[in-house]
Amino acid sequence: MEKLTIKDVELKGKKVIMRVDFNVPIKDGKITDETRIKAALNTIKYALDKGAKVILLSHLGRPKGEKDPQFSLKPVAERLGELLNTNVYFVDETRGSKVEEAVSELKEGEVLVLENTRFEKGETKNDLELAKYWASLADLHVNDAFGTAHRAHASNVGIANFIPSVAGFLMEKEIEFLQKAVENPEKPYVVILGGAKVSDKIGVINNLLNKADKILIGGAMMFTFLKALGKNVGSSLVEEDKLNVAKEILENSKAKGVEIVLPVDTVIAQKIEAGVEKKTVKIDDGISEGWMGLDIGAETISLFKEKISDAKTIVWNGPMGVFEIDDFAFGTKEVAHVIAEVTKKGCISIIGGGDSAAAAEKFGLASEFSHVSTGGGASLEFLEGKELPGISSISEKKNLNERKFILAANWKMNKTNTEAAEFVSKLVGQIKTEDKFEVIVCPPYTALEKVRDITSSSNIKVGAQNVYYEDKGAYTGEISVNMLKDIGVEYVILGHSERRHIFKESDGLINKKLKKVIVSGLTPILCVGEQLEEREKGLTFNVVERQIKEALYGLTEEEARTIVIAYEPVWAIGTGKVATPNQAQEVHEFIRDLLKDIFNEEFAENTAILYGGSIKPNNYLGLFGKPDIDGGLVGGASLTEDFVELANIMKEIIE
Ligand SMILES: Nc1ncnc2c1ncn2[C@@H]1O[C@H](COP(=O)(O)OP(=O)(O)O)[C@@H](O)[C@H]1O
Ligand SMILES: O=C(OP(=O)(O)O)[C@H](O)COP(=O)(O)O
Numbered sequence: 001m002e003k004l005t006i007k008d009v010e011l012k013g014k015k016v017i018m019r020v021d022f023n024v025p026i027k028d029g030k031i032t033d034e035t036r037i038k039a040a041l042n043t044i045k046y047a048l049d050k051g052a053k054v055i056l057l058s059h060l061g062r063p064k065g066e067k068d069p070q071f072s073l074k075p076v077a078e079r080l081g082e083l084l085n086t087n088v089y090f091v092d093e094t095r096g097s098k099v100e101e102a103v104s105e106l107k108e109g110e111v112l113v114l115e116n117t118r119f120e121k122g123e124t125k126n127d128l129e130l131a132k133y134w135a136s137l138a139d140l141h142v143n144d145a146f147g148t149a150h151r152a153h154a155s156n157v158g159i160a161n162f163i164p165s166v167a168g169f170l171m172e173k174e175i176e177f178l179q180k181a182v183e184n185p186e187k188p189y190v191v192i193l194g195g196a197k198v199s200d201k202i203g204v205i206n207n208l209l210n211k212a213d214k215i216l217i218g219g220a221m222m223f224t225f226l227k228a229l230g231k232n233v234g235s236s237l238v239e240e241d242k243l244n245v246a247k248e249i250l251e252n253s254k255a256k257g258v259e260i261v262l263p264v265d266t267v268i269a270q271k272i273e274a275g276v277e278k279k280t281v282k283i284d285d286g287i288s289e290g291w292m293g294l295d296i297g298a299e300t301i302s303l304f305k306e307k308i309s310d311a312k313t314i315v316w317n318g319p320m321g322v323f324e325i326d327d328f329a330f331g332t333k334e335v336a337h338v339i340a341e342v343t344k345k346g347c348i349s350i351i352g353g354g355d356s357a358a359a360a361e362k363f364g365l366a367s368e369f370s371h372v373s374t375g376g377g378a379s380l381e382f383l384e385g386k387e388l389p390g391i392s393s394i395s396e397k398k399n400l401n402e403r404k405f406i407l408a409a410n411w412k413m414n415k416t417n418t419e420a421a422e423f424v425s426k427l428v429g430q431i432k433t434e435d436k437f438e439v440i441v442c443p444p445y446t447a448l449e450k451v452r453d454i455t456s457s458s459n460i461k462v463g464a465q466n467v468y469y470e471d472k473g474a475y476t477g478e479i480s481v482n483m484l485k486d487i488g489v490e491y492v493i494l495g496h497s498e499r500r501h502i503f504k505e506s507d508g509l510i511n512k513k514l515k516k517v518i519v520s521g522l523t524p525i526l527c528v529g530e531q532l533e534e535r536e537k538g539l540t541f542n543v544v545e546r547q548i549k550e551a552l553y554g555l556t557e558e559e560a561r562t563i564v565i566a567y568e569p570v571w572a573i574g575t576g577k578v579a580t581p582n583q584a585q586e587v588h589e590f591i592r593d594l595l596k597d598i599f600n601e602e603f604a605e606n607t608a609i610l611y612g613g614s615i616k617p618n619n620y621l622g623l624f625g626k627p628d629i630d631g632g633l634v635g636g637a638s639l640t641e642d643f644v645e646l647a648n649i650m651k652e653i654i655e
Helices: 035-049 074-084 097-105 128-136 169-183 198-208 221-228 240-256 298-308 330-344 354-362 376-383 417-430 445-455 481-486 497-501 507-519 532-536 540-552 581-598 601-606 617-624 642-653
Strands: 015-019 053-057 088-091 111-114 140-143 165-167 189-193 214-217 259-261 265-269 278-282 292-296 313-317 348-351 406-410 438-442 460-464 491-494 523-528 564-567 609-611 631-634
Touching (some): 035 053, 097 111, 189 298, 198 240, 198 313, 198 376, 221 292, 298 330, 354 376, 507 540, 532 540, 581 617
Parallel strands (some): 189 214, 189 313, 214 259, 438 460, 491 523, 523 564
């Protein structure tokens, strides 16, 4: 599954709330490394050039949910204006009238920075009320904050519950490079780990043991491994509680045929300070008490160079020594140079880590790498194979050969024949699906034939909103399947919540209707969904499971194969309340797993599961961007030209 990016959506005139990671080091009010600001410029400029009204959100440092001047984004906003060479508005608030006024005055092509998101208590708690507020300021969310992707916060994750969230260019690039390193790295694949803590990197090492050919370990973390091997490491930085873990990793690496390369010499000193006495000792000779290893030695640099020389993929996380002090920067510098050299020969080299990136910048080598990640923790967790919440919350592109996608209109008891003919004639002229998805219009019975006549020259199909299961007879007011087939109807909605709760249709009756529709060669759209009090009692899955099992009772896999399912939470139908994309996805996933249990994996994967309930153009991308939502059963919005906009949204994101 690929993520939707800013390039896949319309921006002109839209209010775009963009989450960036401007968490830059600031000393005495001065930004000491602006890598992260520069990394976001492409996306910001693109949005502005397309005529969007851009509202930037970011955190800075770790204020504890209250205003703290030392963490104000004001200096960042000023620097951004210089880098963009344009006026950047700044509001020293995170919500309220000043924010709303500034947003309302924003013109196309202008940018506004709001104050530090972490001045809000709800930010780090992923408070949905706060997320909903920020979402209310805009039409679209662009997530370009890769460095924050391992955090599930309101401004990068919660917000995606309320408006569509797409990836910015930085996010897209980070995912592309790190995915390559995790999923299908070209070999030989060499991982170089350093930095201060084994505990930070254990997950990476264990995950990469399944992929890497060699893992080179420097930095402070080498001493935990060396001590685990019985070496005397003096007063070097060791994580005593990780000695067994280190032993396990060394054992695992042998079992997996991965070569773990440890330093053979180290530069030692008695203090971490510039200008102190230092010397190089062989690891096998041991380090005296009071001395600590602060860099890898010359022999180790040669050894690492030889191990790196034929690499086709390199991931580097963590400096080889205390690179901030020149006395102990040589190992990091030399390793960076070697990586730059092999990169020139076609190796894919990725730096994943804030300090490693800073080291590359320090030696003027950052541009020599294939990719320098802007996220330390985020790239680490990505390399560990973890799912990052700030990535999974971004809407996904849909792939044509995945399964059938459908946009269905349930007009309910609306539109006379004349109104129906007039409206559907417009739809025929405006809806172009490019064969990417099915469009079905379900008018009242009285308009079925007329609508079928008008749509027969298009690829819009027609469906009924109900049917009876008998072929004919004394069933006043009912319609038979044959009557529908006779006028070219192909789909039938069954079990809609209004049929169930207003007209008291039972699961048993729905089962009979479903069988009749299927045996007659029409396609059923089976509606299921819980009522508010059932959801509040935590019975959603129980209700949906019962409705599906009862409806499918007695049907073989072959007979049920054509079925379409529509999950319509009753509390969201016609109420203006819409299930959040995550709420809907959760139930869709449950339904797909239930179909797997009832029939099999293939059946479940091939069944279209539509969402229904207050779908509107401003929430549809977020819903349809979820992996198990295959389209919509649209009520109110299908009676207006919003329906055309919904079709256009689907066209944009199905590739
Ligand atoms: N031998 C060492 N002894 C003590 N600290 C070290 C040593 N080698 C590296 N470090 C420290 O490790 C820190 C960076 O580690 P880490 O945060 O894991 O890197 P990254 O941010 O790239 O993931 C640096 O501040 C560096 O000074
Ligand atoms: O600097 C960051 O992470 P990193 O130090 O792991 O690169 C991100 O901006 C996240 O900040 P946080 O770790 O305070 O949540």
